[in-house]
Amino acid sequence: MAAPVSQLERERKYELGAGGQVPILAGAGAVARQEGPVEQLLDATYFDTTDYRLARAGITLRRRTGGDDAGWHLKLPVSSDTREELHVPLRRNNPSKVPGRLARLVTAYTAGSRLVPIAHLKTDRFSYRLADADGRVLATLTDDHVTGEAGGAVAHIDSWRELEVELEADAEPRLLDDLDRALVPSGASASKYPSKMRRLVGELVPKRKPVKVGKNPDAGTVVLAYLREQFDHLRRNDIGVRRDADDAVHQMRVASRRLRGAFRTFKKIIDVPESLAAELKWLAGELGPARDTEVMAATLNKQLDGLPPEFVLGRVRQLLVRHFSREGEEARTRAVEALNSKRYLALLSSLDDVLDAPPLTKRARRPARKELRKAVRKAGCKLARAEAATHGASDRDPSDLDVALHETRKKAKRARYAADAVKPVLGKKLGKWRKKVKAVQGTLGEHQDTVVTRETLYRLGIGAFRDGDNSFTYGLLHGCNTELAHEKQREFRAQWAKLPALPKS
The missing domain is CATH 2.40.320.10 (Hypothetical Protein Pfu-838710-001)
Structure with a gap:
């Protein structure tokens, strides 16, 4: 059709x-x-x-x-x-x-x-x-x-x-x-x-009461404005995902994560069931493979182009194209099936109900600058603890460091999203800190890409060997991504050393 x-x-x-x-x-x-x-x-x-x-x-x-x-x-x-x-x-x-x-x-x-x-x-x-x-x-x-x-x-x-x-x-x-x-x-x-x-x-037409963030808003107003913005972003990109528009999967996934992060970061401001955050995690998980496959395919094609021609042996290019075409189609089908499911419809209805009649707490009436700063500081403390857990992790098992860095990345993302949410009242004070946290998140995201890419290359290399194809290039690419992981670890340490302390007031 x-x-x-x-x-x-x-x-x-x-x-x-x-x-x-x-x-x-x-x-x-x-x-x-x-x-x-x-x-x-x-x-x-x-x-x-x-x-x-x-x-x-x-x-x-x-x-x-x-x-x-x-x-x-x-x-x-x-x-x-x-x-x-x-x-x-x-x-x-x-x-x-x-x-x-x-x-x-x-x-x-x-x-x-x-x-x-x-x-x-x-x-x-x-x-x-x-x-x-x-x-x-x-x-x-x-x-x-x-x-x-x-x-x-x-x-x-x-x-x-x-x-x-x-x-x-x-x-x-x-x-x-x-x-x-x-x-x-x-x-x-x-x-x-x-x-x-x-x-x-x-x-x-029923009118939803507009949320206007004035000069001295309360905490609930700022949080609710952010949540509605992210829900609108999610719905707009739902249309894009169904139409297979560029970057729509990624943007919808980001919106679902921002909503989930806000519900958890500001749970003392808006009291929603934990099940709602869990359903948003499910949605992001259903959208994830489509985005991850797209990124990995582009990365490996670029790395292949950078190798000397004599090192690209066998049918590696053809097999990569076939693998990622199949994976991409399956991932897209999975994403669209999720959007057509009753579970997703229930999630949309729950979000609509929450944002139409927000269950704000007593703290939501407190001044935003003071109350929301506490939530951001808490997110910053969780990030610091996650970073501390990365030290010595590789002494136990190399994969432990990968897990610890991935956890740090998730906490960095949560902290950055928290800073984004409070931008109307704390934007100037948090600007430099947020920018540095975003850089940390980006570097650790690239590191995590190498982890997933190496796992994929290992499976593809084993499969090529089993089928009688030359697996040399898969091993070479695996080594390139191992070195890239070490480079990103060093970059992360340097960025963390320059991360400023959160403003106290």
């Missing part, structure tokens, strides 16, 4: 009175002439959960007939003026059922809740093409006369008129500002609604 067709939509919306004249935009920026109008009749049905979860996230899902792009449209916010639109053609059978390809993409927001029709809009559209002196179309101005009906406890019916300016894919972004300066003096005013659907159902 073909993937949805994607395109970026860069536009701005304006309100115009019923008797207002369509502005003439020739002369605005690079626009030399205005062509049209061309009339189209559009009929759109919008879908959401009964509690408007997509609308709350700024996401639009509709089925539209009429016009040049009839079909199913999923619109995802990118920035204030830009949305990504995914398009799926209409189908003959069961036209009111949301295509599974689109429904699955918004799972992180619906958490398995059913998508149902929530609004119906009819639009009489008059389109004006805006072209430059050479006749190249730069944008389209549309004059939309809209009638809409939304459900709910009481039916809501409305009608209005709005203008919309949408840029062509190759138009300069600054043209939106040029057109804005021409539109406003003509009587049009910027719309406060991101979409027609949101204007129609605006009063019906």
Whole structure:
């Protein structure tokens, strides 16, 4: 089944009175002439959960007939003026059922809740093409006369008129500002609604109380703002993972780890069940192999390229490609299966419940600067104890040092995430310390990569030998990664020696 067709939509919306004249935009920026109008009749049905979860996230899902792009449209916010639109053609059978390809993409927001029709809009559209002196179309101005009906406890019916300016894919972004300066003096005013659907159902959408970190916030406000930010990050990257977007697995994994770390670091501020942190650990574990396989494949290919050709013996390149292609596909399948599981849906629902009605403790009402500094210092102390445990570890067994350094890396990550969370109130004081801790984490992450890579090379080398292939190059790469591990250990010691003490106030 073909993937949805994607395109970026860069536009701005304006309100115009019923008797207002369509502005003439020739002369605005690079626009030399205005062509049209061309009339189209559009009929759109919008879908959401009964509690408007997509609308709350700024996401639009509709089925539209009429016009040049009839079909199913999923619109995802990118920035204030830009949305990504995914398009799926209409189908003959069961036209009111949301295509599974689109429904699955918004799972992180619906958490398995059913998508149902929530609004119906009819639009009489008059389109004006805006072209430059050479006749190249730069944008389209549309004059939309809209009638809409939304459900709910009481039916809501409305009608209005709005203008919309949408840029062509190759138009300069600054043209939106040029057109804005021409539109406003003509009587049009910027719309406060991101979409027609949101204007129609605006009063019906439940409002989550915004979290604003002011000048002297309490601890709960800072922690809650951070948690919501990370949950939003996780959900956005869920869509990317399902679409196999670059770096989406890594970013979603980071968000899950940051959430888990925050629940544990700030457990005296927000009291959530330990099971929630455990489920976030499970999610990160399901996403991990996809990212690890990608990194290892890139590293070994680079190391192979750095070897003299006469040292690359047998079918090592072909076997590595085959191995990592298979591993990568299995890891991706595992990640997507996890995102389609009931366990993941339950996790999403739990996170939503916690962040909608956060179980804040009495300490959450205390001043953030003082209360959150304690949590960061505790994370710093755990990091220091983990580093101390690395000394003498190799005297027992070389692998013990690997384990101890990996544990130190995890504690460094937790400490860095804690510093990130309190940045609104302690950013300047912790800036230098956080930067050094991040460097330590990075070095130890590269060290851990050598540990996993050596284990993989050992297995591949044994397999090659057993199959009658030359295993020399696997051993050589294993030795290179052993030396790289020693180099990273030395680098870590040097970085740790320069790590500043945590600020006391």
